[in-house]
Amino acid sequence: MTKATKLLNALPPPQRGRLMELAREVSFPEDTRIFEAGGRADRFWVIRSGSVSLTQQVTSIQRVTVASLGSGDLLGWSWLFPPYEWDFGAEAFSPVRAYEFEAQPVLRLCEEDPALGLTLMRIVAEILAYRLETTRNKLMEQYAMRRTR
Template structure:
């Protein structure tokens, strides 16, 4: 398994500095629902401190955590792909501080600077590939435990 890509450190310094001009510092108290699956994905965050759980509603009463994110991790990628709806929900597992980016402003910046846009898309793709690999491993582990009756 490869090490997870961190969005901001994946960008060369000039591109990172350009992107950071669009950042806004935000914080979320512990147990705050940051977004819900199916909601409009019009922004994303890079976590500075704290932990966020990504979850999926499996029944009306049960949510399953599918990933845990921490410092340096990208929170939210659905802003980049139509239909721009969140695929999962996210909740602050602890107090969280993050850089928030408005999708429209970032996409406009990517149009102005195609090299930044390509680097950003590649970085998000690497992050998604890593998360898919991690999730697949967790599912196989759960299936194995279930098959053994644990």
């Protein structure tokens, strides 16, 4: 895999239009915690501008950034899978503008339009596969650096 899929660009125009009817524009100031790991996942975002850090709490006081997301990126996928809780936390690294989608209306739209639902799930799966591969590569780099010390 060479680059991340941009959710809205990957949807065919008619399906993108139907999904965008459910969007609401939101913004987050820099340093805003957008969600915390373990919290209720009932929405997702497509970033329009700015950057978001996905974080993992490793100790009671230490968070590590596991990914950085920017314009066009999908923020949040835990709304798709039980128990519908965030796996990571997310923080606005800079001022962020995004489209916000509530999960339930999107899931209803997917049930009403199975072709849209299948396309959306394939795109999200591709995004997740890309992020898994980049995370694996980062871990392998860190492991290799520690072994050479």
